[in-house]
Amino acid sequence: MPPQIPTDFEQQLVEQRSYLMRFARLQLRNDAWAEDAVSETILAALARPQAFEARSQLKTWLVGILKHKIIDSMRQRQREVTLDSGSDDDSADPLEHMAFKADGHFAEKPADWGNPEQDLKSRQFMAIMDACTQKLPAVQGRLFLMREWLEMSSEEICKELGLTATNLYVQLHRARLRLRECLELNWFAAR
Amino acid sequence: LPLMRTCKEVTALVIAREDRELPLTEQLALHMHMAICKACPTFERQVMTMRNAMKQWRNYGADD
Structure with missing residues (x-):
């Protein structure tokens, strides 16, 4: 039929x-x-x-x-995507924003986010996710979404954009830490 | 001792694990650290929450 x-x-x-x-x-x-x-x-x-x-x-x-x-x-638009928008990404590692002592151990325990199963399904949480994703620097945001929303493997992204694996991992590392920081500030700490 | 890692190194490994498979020595170092650290398992749970959040976010709107 x-x-x-x-x-x-x-x-x-x-x-x-x-x-x-x-x-x-x-x-x-x-x-x-x-x-x-x-x-x-x-x-x-x-x-x-x-x-x-x-x-x-x-x-x-x-x-x-x-x-x-x-x-x-x-x-x-490969050239525009990978090169032209790279200038707005700062080079700071978001790990530096986290509270570590000089010896590399946590100065204070990270916040317990609890078990936010219901939170994750709410419209308000999705709005925060949208906002936090939009706040990512352009290149980081694009690579992060290729990985998480388009569900491309790291190898596929590198091949598609002509990036080295190291470069991709550095950008994804920064994007994930920024997203974590944004969610903590705007959702988990604000509950 | 060569397997000992600081919290800062371990948080980087926990994040890296989302995008690539860690070498065995790093996996072992991570497990050893998690077994004795009181702070890093909380960070690891945050990353797992983010993973679940991404899954929900991907499907958001596809099912009203």
Whole structure:
């Protein structure tokens, strides 16, 4: 039996636009590029509605397409992505912001975040996650999202952007520590 | 002694483990440190919470 295509398929696609834009903007850090990626995603969906299997979520299917469009966009603009936006990343290691004694041991125990299972599912927490991710320096943010949202392996990212593994790990290390610091300040300490 | 690490070194290893497999000696050093340190296991739990948060965040909106 052929898959069921909803009768209001086009309308449903248009309704997903703002959701898709949110992620495309986060990843590409450029409104025009994000618009392009989302438009291409919707066009691809319109061109092959039969590829959508109604048993999966429409959003999930669209995000799958969008991820490919974002990677294509990065490929096309590889030079701009890897070089031109590198200047805004400071070289400070966020580990230096943490409270260590001169001998390298913790001056005070890190805060206990408890077991925030419910927190992680709340809309407010997601808004903080969005804000903290957007606050990351451009290169760190992009690499972090390639790793965590596009779910690319470190090897794939290095190959895609022509980075050395060492360079990638340094940037991801900084991004993760910054995100931790931001979540602690804006969520866990503020509860 | 060569396996002894400071908290600062261990926090870096805990973060690094999210993106790459640690060499066996580093894995062992990390376990040894965690067994005797009162602060680093808390940091490790924070990183695990972040990992869960990323998972939720990835799916956020895909399921209303």
